[in-house]
Amino acid sequence: MAIQQRSFCPINLALEIFGDKWSLLIVRDLMFAGKRHYRELLQSEEGISSNILAERLGKLVEAGILTKEEDPSHKQKAIYSLTPMGVDLLPVLANIGIWGRKYLPVTKESGANAAALEKGGPALWKQMRSELRRTHSGHGA
Template identity: 75%
Template sequence: MRFSYGDVCQETALDLQSVEVLEHWYENASSFKNESNISMANQQRSQCPVNLSLEVFGDRWSLLIVRDMMFAGKRHFREFLQSDEGISSNILTERLGKLVEQGVLRKSDDPTHKQKAIYSLTPMGIDLLPVVAQIGIWGRKHLPVTRESASAAAAMERGGPELWKQMQAELRKEHAAARKG
């Protein structure tokens, strides 16, 4: 079952569920160690979970890449370039690399084309769905959006955590299958 961002995003502040998701994400992220993560940790100003999370996905482009993977099914470099926000190829390359390095995405060879890569959400990346949903819900409530652009936020708010769990289960199947294939 595919949920498009156009079907899914409404008005609520961050709730306890979102805080729990961030805490869960942080606990899982802290167990993911490699040299770049250790050196990044040495440069951080704070060990606050919010700060550490924002170090990983807190810029505009990273969240839009994750959004496009979750709600638009985008998986290839060229697909991300076609997003309405107009990311440049050099910024896209840098952000995809950072998200892979931090364990939010996985990059693998596309079996249908030797020169293409396919990006998949990792379990850590899929755990961001409630966060992305809450950002969309907040934006719908507080910013001048159109009915069309806010329809996904409205659906996400109506469906709430039950819908989010269902969507996460679908993403796990879809992205796990890509990792095995």
């Protein structure tokens, strides 16, 4: 993937790939909500538009964070899966959620996942990453 970078700072390089709201929300939905199809991702609570979803999915596939394969049960559908590189974003998303729950006006319900991730800490994250690798590995991850 040709990244137009301004510097070789690892934070800059990472943000060039997944540093926008929609990319991280797509990864969140694959990771925590079990969404795997375009239509499922389109129905996200945040209301992503179809053209932005298509563009971000393409970017995430090109970057190696997701894979896209034909759905064997429906040839007009694709299954999106997290690659090991995508699964390794779990601690990033966990920490963003923990920070948001601590400092922003979330509801108890919307902050429940972040609370569980904070309580479970790195041991839970490691377990979840193993589970995600198993779940997504059957589909090109």
